Amino acid sequence: MAARFDPEHLSAAFSRVRDLSLALAEPLEPEDQCIQSMPDVSPTKWHLAHTSWFFETFVLAGPDFAPYRSGWDFLFNSYYQTVGEMHARPQRGLLSRPTVSEIQSYRRWVDERVLELLARGASDAQLRLVELGLHHEQQHQELLLTDILHVLSANPLAPSYRREPRAPSPSEAQALRWIEDPGGLVEVGRDLDAPAAGFGFDNEGPRHKRWLEPFAVASRPATCGEYLAFMADGGYRRPQLWLAEGWDTVCAERWTAPAYWRAADPSDTDPSDTDPGSWSIFTLDGQRPLGLDEPVTHLSYYEADAFARWSEARLPSEAEWERVVDGVVRARAGTDLRATANLLPLTGEGLASAALHPEAASLREADDETSGLAQVFGEVWEWTASPYAPFPGYRAPPGAVGEYNGKFMCNQMVLRGGSCVTPADHVRVGYRNFFHAPKRWQFTGVRLARDLS
Incomplete structure (x- = not known):
């Protein structure tokens, strides 16, 4: 074995x-x-x-x-x-x-x-x-x-998870660039039976072919400052930006900002046009000023999709995401990109210094110096445009463990990349996370994509 x-x-x-x-x-x-x-x-x-x-x-x-x-x-x-x-x-x-x-x-x-x-x-x-x-x-x-x-x-005292809260590390985000890919016939998914494949959940395979039109992805996840611009431009007031179910959710839940964002004036029914410096965010280290260069997090799929449409872009498919990230990993063979990513430490000794919150892209080197693609692992789970469905040829394992993934392949969307609280050796290129579109209590964010043809 x-x-x-x-x-x-x-x-x-x-x-x-x-x-x-x-x-x-x-x-x-x-x-x-x-x-x-x-x-x-x-x-x-x-x-x-x-x-x-x-x-x-x-x-x-x-x-x-x-x-x-x-x-x-x-x-x-x-x-x-x-x-x-x-x-x-x-x-x-x-x-x-x-x-x-x-x-x-x-x-x-x-x-x-x-x-x-x-x-x-x-x-x-x-x-x-x-x-x-x-x-x-x-x-x-x-x-x-x-x-x-x-x-x-939910506690009005806004308590910190850690007894000694870690101060945020302010830094400017890298300028956003577009990483182009010619597309074509590509292979995605994992060969779970390959001797060197390592662990993978059953939903990560089988390996199969997909056709991709030429596309480009953003070099890093979108930031809080970029999302604030969407809000200031009426992002939560313009139904034409939203999927029908998304707009219904915005109205029903009275969303005006991502989860855990708090405006200086809680009584303001539409705080989206307030001074960016007046916003704060609740984190595992308690309430703190909003970091404009940090990746925006705690977005639902609906919010990520609306932001992408406002940005004259779209969300990447999971095949596109895997294609570009797999290219980074192959180009840096022998280097574990997770080692320098913002992920959860593997032992309790590292928890005191762990960020436990997304950090600006400039705090870490680009994951691939050639492509400039940054933060492919950690920070925020990145919503894709792909529904959570079986890959061609997928079969759930026999017995009770067959209930682990397969029976949830309905009415959920795929996320990729891991977050700042994903264990550091747990995430990988083929990892398929999945949540329902309205959910936003996870560290979920957005990396934009667009067509080239």
Whole structure:
């Protein structure tokens, strides 16, 4: 089997990933970890329990296995219908029991048994499930941070996630340039069976051909300052810029700015034409002045699409995004572009200095000195124009793990690139994230594209 399935390697990775989840929860009080501020958000303690349930259910369970606690499989199953029934997602915040302390004990119990299994000899199937479970937990590490951001934003005191907030790093963004590509017949997607392919979720393949017309993509994600210009030009008042469902959402939700932006005068029903310096944004380090050169974040697909139309551009397809980013990665073979990207550190020691918020492009070198394409990994998930659908030839894996991705391939849009809270070794060129078009509590932004023909 591949080196990544070596039990010693997997044991080390298991301990590192599991420790980071606890480190992410460490700055929080038990009261913080119980709150569910909206149906999309899960309490911190639920994330810690659910990721343990995944290992208990899919790796440890067997004919003679006794579960940790009766009924916990019901509480901490997320959406695996073939495994059993589950507690309603919008009601996770009503679970005062089990306590945070009890869930931490549960995690230790699961950790001991998984490590014992790896030490004495796991089957090939179990090794693969441990690897899947680690990437699953990394997804929940990102969700833990985006969810607690929403939880804390609902508090009028605007508390910081970190006990010692990190000051923003002001910097000017690189001038936006257009990176041209001739298009043609290209191959995208991953060959998941290739020996050197490394881990990939089933939805990232198979590799297949797509025809692309000549196109260009922006050298970096759009900034808050650029988005403010859209707002000042009546972006939230002009229905002709919006998809019909997007405009309906703007009206119903009374959106006048991205999520977590706050105007100096909250009573102003249309603050879009106020002085840019009067805006602030709520972050994991509390309320701070809006950084005009930072990538704009917490946009819905509707907002990203409207901004692109106002910019006389469009959103890239996921095939276009993958084409240009794959070119950067190939041109820099031997260099891990994630090493210098704004991503989540892999150990708790790095959390104090981590940005945990998008940073201006000039703070980091261009990802490819030849093309000038910057910030392809980290910062913000970039909305694409592509609906989340199966690639040609896709087949969901058999069994319960087949529910992981395939059954969600409807009414969602694909995002690429990772965010400032995506674990640094988790994202890759072929990673396909997906969300419903109105959602914006994640670190979601926009990289523009346009036609050349």
